[in-house]
Amino acid sequence: MAKRIDVSDLDIYYGAFKAVEGVNMTVEPRSVTAFIGPSGCGKSTMLRTLNRMHEVVPGARVEGKVLLDDQDLYGPDVDPVAVRRVVGMVFQRPNPFPTMSIYDNVASGLKLNGVRNKATLDAAVERSLKGANLWKEVQDRLNRPGGSLSGGQQQRLCIARAIAVEPQVLLMDEPCSALDPISTLAIEDLVAQLKEKYTIVIVTHNMQQAARVSDNTAFFNLAGQGKPGKLIEMDSTQRIFSNPSEKATEAYITGRFG
Amino acid sequence: MAVTNERQQLLDRRPQGLDLGPTGRGGDRLFGGLAKGSGIAVIALVVFVGGFLLWLAVPALRANQASFLFSREWMPGIQPPRFGIVDLLWTTVLVSGFALLLAVPVAVGVALFLTHYAPRRVAGPVTYVVDLLAAVPSIIFGIWGIKELAPKLAPLSSFLSGNLGGFPLLRPGIADNGTVFVAGVVLAIMILPIVTAFTREVFAQAPREHKEAALALGATKWEMIRLTVLPYGRSGMVSAAMLGLGRALGETIAIMIILSKPSPDSPFNPSLFAGGETFASKIANNAAEFDSPTKTGAYIAAGLVLFVLTFVVNAIARLILQHSERKHA
Known part of the structure; x- marks a missing residue:
């Protein structure tokens, strides 16, 4: 189920503005890769190019290659809609569909894929909610609106919704930044479980979180205001946090960042 | 006595600089009063x-x-x-309801196009043109409706009543063009701008995070709209339709010009292809006769x-809105 991501010479533009420049990286299957770096360094933009969500902004485009195993996500015949069905995403703020029940939220992706069979849906909803460690809390109120849950539960509901379609890759854009520490811990535990089945890329501002949950870490930085963001260094998390090769990385993770 | 003195001394030593009394800003009271007065005046x-x-x-x-x-x-x-008033009530409700039935789907379509499909340089001018439609005086719509539109619709009318005349609403009606059908089409065009403007507003406000959630699940644009924009805008669409209905119910001059007055002894015909009079057109037609x-x-x-009737329509709209809001709260 999990696939490898290979990014080569990737430049990302918003119109004429170059947001990210010259990224080369490999994300191993069944691993957690953390993107860290200061605000505006392009780590979220980089994440969004992995499922072509950055194209929601008019004028956004990329140059370079993003391979999922051997398939170029930016190939001429590739439909971004199809890309997003295999590369799922969880956002910064929990965003369950407010007019839908918990059940329908989880089932929404499957229904988009044309699954109508009630038994199949039931099974998938239960499996996904269990996979997101939410089943015990909501099993007796699946018909309540998704918005009735707490923030942390909503975020786990969003994770259940994302994994219900059994994606190859799961992208998480600062998934805990709107949550309290207890809910954050629940999500981090979940990430550790999910990596057994999925390739996970997580953007985080929280360095401890990156150190706790990820196997590899990529540090992004930008030379200055209006300059494109760059991948400074990518290595095993242990190495990045103990003995990074670049001075800038060390300065950032130790908090001595200019 | 001594105690009182000490107390007085303490009181005298209080910091004198802070004035926490009323600020007495005249503007505040003036505008507060004006706002309250306007509110009361409207109710009155x-x-x-x-x-x-x-x-x-x-x-x-x-x-x-x-x-x-x-x-x-x-x-x-x-x-x-x-x-x-039974004839008037029927014609009024029929012509307004028919207009609404035509206008709302078109308005929703236009609003979706403007907010989610059209590139910005197209959306601006189209919005302007739709709004311009609201600025056309209703008498122009009336003349255009009866002189230009009605003859063009005549073949459609006779086709419908000829082939589907079994339905009471499509029963053959009057010979000339001044039918409820034509009046309804013109009314639909007249209420289109207001319904469009309102639905456009709510569609544009559909939260970006919900739309992104749908797209990230692999929804196409239409699926994204169906999953997030339409449910979000549902209550807005109801209000927009009710605003349009309110306008349609009261529209006078265009209806008066278009609708043929049936002769007083003609039998009741519920059809869209009959003539008739609405409350407003009846009153306007006879304004010269208010002698006793x-x-x-x-x-x-x-x-x-x-x-x-307009009050009831608005009340129902509000009830629907409150109901749907409570359901999603």
Whole structure:
């Protein structure tokens, strides 16, 4: 189920503005890769190019290659809609569909894929909610609106919704930044479980979180205001946090960042 | 006595610099008063208009020998007067409902196009043109409707009534072009701008995070709209439709020009292809004849029903909105 991501010479533009420049990286299957770096360094933009969500902004485009195993996500015949069905995403703020029940939220992706069979849906909803460690809390109120849950539960509901379609890759854009520490811990535990089945890329501002949950870490930085963001260094998390090769990385993770 | 003195000394030593009394900013009170006054004035106005209608209508209703709500007669001039509003009510509701049925889907389509499909340089001018439609005086719509549009719609009308005449609403009606059908189409065009503007507003406000959630699940654009924009905008669409309906119910001059008045003894025909008169067009058609209090009272009683009808429509819209909001809270 999990696939490898290979990014080569990737430049990302918003119109004429170059947001990210010259990224080369490999994300191993069944691993957690953390993107860290200061605000505006392009780590979220980089994440969004992995499922072509950055194209929601008019004028956004990329140059370079993003391979999922051997398939170029930016190939001429590739439909971004199809890309997003295999590369799922969880956002910064929990965003369950407010007019839908918990059940329908989880089932929404499957229904988009044309699954109508009630038994199949039931099974998938239960499996996904269990996979997101939410089943015990909501099993007796699946018909309540998704918005009735707490923030942390909503975020786990969003994770259940994302994994219900059994994606190859799961992208998480600062998934805990709107949550309290207890809910954050629940999500981090979940990430550790999910990596057994999925390739996970997580953007985080929280360095401890990156150190706790990820196997590899990529540090992004930008030379200055209006300059494109760059991948400074990518290595095993242990190495990045103990003995990074670049001075800038060390300065950032130790908090001595200019 | 000594205690009192000490206390007084302590009191005297309080810091004198802080003035925490009323700030006495005149502007605040002035605008507060103006706002409150305007609010009260609007309520008073509605009550006053309602009261005025009742005051003039009641004597005529007392003298009326026919059933006001169920009679098809309209002879307020004879002694004793006989008048009923059932024909007016039917035509008013039919023409407005038909207009709404035509206008709302088109308005929703236009609003979706403007907010989610059209590139910005197209959306701007199209929005402007749709808004411009609202600025066309209704008399222009009336003339255009009967002279230009009606002959063009005539083949469609005769096709529908010829082939589907079995349905009461599509039964063959009058020979000339002044049908409820034509009036409804014109009304639909007239309420299109307001319904579009309102739905466009709510569609544009659909939260970005919900739309992104749908897209990230692999929704196509239309699926994204169906999953997030339409549910989010549902209550707004209901309000927009009700605003449009309110306008359609009261529209006078265009309807008056287009609709053929049936002769007083013609049998009741519920069809879209019949003529007829709405409350507003009936009153406007006969405005020259308000010569006796009873006659005037009869028309005012009809106006009162229109007044109540628009009130009820608005109340229902509000109930629907509250209901759907509670469901999603």
